[in-house]
Amino acid sequence: MTGLTDSGTLVRLAYQGLVNLGVDADEVLRRSGLNPDQLYQANLRTQFSAQPRFWKAAVELSGDPCIGLHMGEQMPVYKGQILEYLFLSSQTFGDGLRRVLNYQRLISDALQGQVSEDPSPCLTSYFLEHQYATSHLAEAMVLGLIKAFEAVTDGSFKADRIVFNHPPNTDQAEYERVFGCPVEFNAKSFQLFFPASMLSYRSLYAEPQLLNLHIQAADQHLAILQQQDLITDVRSQLGSLLESGSTTIENVAQRMGVSPRHLRHQLDVAGTSFQRLLNDYRHRLARRLLSQTDEAISEIVYLTGFSEPSTFYRAFKRWEGKTPIEYRQQRADRSS
Numbered sequence: 249m250t251g252l253t254d255s256g257t258l259v260r261l262a263y264q265g266l267v268n269l270g271v272d273a274d275e276v277l278r279r280s281g282l283n284p285d286q287l288y289q290a291n292l293r294t295q296f297s298a299q300p301r302f303w304k305a306a307v308e309l310s311g312d313p314c315i316g317l318h319m320g321e322q323m324p325v326y327k328g329q330i331l332e333y334l335f336l337s338s339q340t341f342g343d344g345l346r347r348v349l350n351y352q353r354l355i356s357d358a359l360q361g362q363v364s365e366d367p368s369p370c371l372t373s374y375f376l377e378h379q380y381a382t383s384h385l386a387e388a389m390v391l392g393l394i395k396a397f398e399a400v401t402d403g404s405f406k407a408d409r410i411v412f413n414h415p416p417n418t419d420q421a422e423y424e425r426v427f428g429c430p431v432e433f434n435a436k437s438f439q440l441f442f443p444a445s446m447l448s449y450r451s452l453y454a455e456p457q458l459l460n461l462h463i464q465a466a467d468q469h470l471a472i473l474q475q476q477d478l479i480t481d482v483r484s485q486l487g488s489l490l491e492s493g494s495t496t497i498e499n500v501a502q503r504m505g506v507s508p509r510h511l512r513h514q515l516d517v518a519g520t521s522f523q524r525l526l527n528d529y530r531h532r533l534a535r536r537l538l539s540q541t542d543e544a545i546s547e548i549v550y551l552t553g554f555s556e557p558s559t560f561y562r563a564f565k566r567w568e569g570k571t572p573i574e575y576r577q578q579r580a581d582r583s584s
Contacts, residue, residue, distance in 0.1 A: 337455050406443065410431045410440055487529070489553075
């Protein structure tokens with residue numbers, strides 16, 4: 249799986265944690281390829297591959313080699329999100345935890361977790377594309393989980409033991425001060441152990457009717473992500489086929505292992521169409537090539553999959569209200 253993304257909620261929590269530590273959080277975002285204004289975007293998803301840049305910037309600007317641990321201490325509680333409501337409206341903490349794990353993609357595509365009960369309850373997690381996962385991310389994430397679990401149990405949740413799959417960033421005493429329990433390192437995955445009694449901890453807010461509504465809402469959020477996956481896959485196929493001039497829905501569907509009819513229907517459900525995605529891809533590519541390269545127009549015609557220069561000129565004039573040459577000249581004038 250490629251192009252894994254994280255919920256914007258995660259970067260917002262991290263941002264607030266950095267601010268609370270007195271770190272220049274805006275600059276951390278900029279160094280990791282994000283504009284601080286993006287924090288206000290609805291349905292924000294950020295690239296998981298940007299995690300190393302984020303944490304490298306956080307370490308450099310804070311001067312703290314244990315920034316994940318200390319930022320996690322200062323992060324606000326994960327509240328007001330659909331997963332919290334799933335927890336609260338479930339009968340018990342165990343029910344809520346198992347239910348939420350069905351929707352962990354809403355937090356991150358990269359995070360995979362499962363709960364086991366024998367010999368003692370344990371949440372075991374690991375990251376897909378582990379080359380982008382850092383020790384700082386793991387430590388901040390576990391602290392975030394503990395805070396969220398405390399919130400949905402009115403402070404009753406306590407960790408028994410925590411195991412990480414990386415070496416420590418500071419001394420053992422500091423970890424145990426922050427987590428309030430024994431902490432181990434260099435394991436195969438990271439694990440959060442907790443008392444067996446927590447699985448049967450009853451929620452004061454359990455409400456079957458509300459639970460069904462929250463499940464429906466979570467399903468809808470998951471469906472949106474799956475639709476975005478489809479669109480991303482189609483765009484990837486278009487990029488591979490564009491230069492050959494064989495960018496038909498039949499060819500794309502064949503490469504994706506589905507029928508053209510099925511692909512057309514799925515794109516319609518996602519609120520778009522094959523032709524719209526093709527036009528959008530060509531438009532974006534043409535703008536980038538015209539503004540950021542010195543490629544000849546004839547080469548851009550080929551790279552964007554048009555059969556004739558005249559067809560490309562008409563399409564670009566329709567998109568931008570100006571010819572490709574006029575567009576390139578305007579961009580050059582602005583940058584000079």
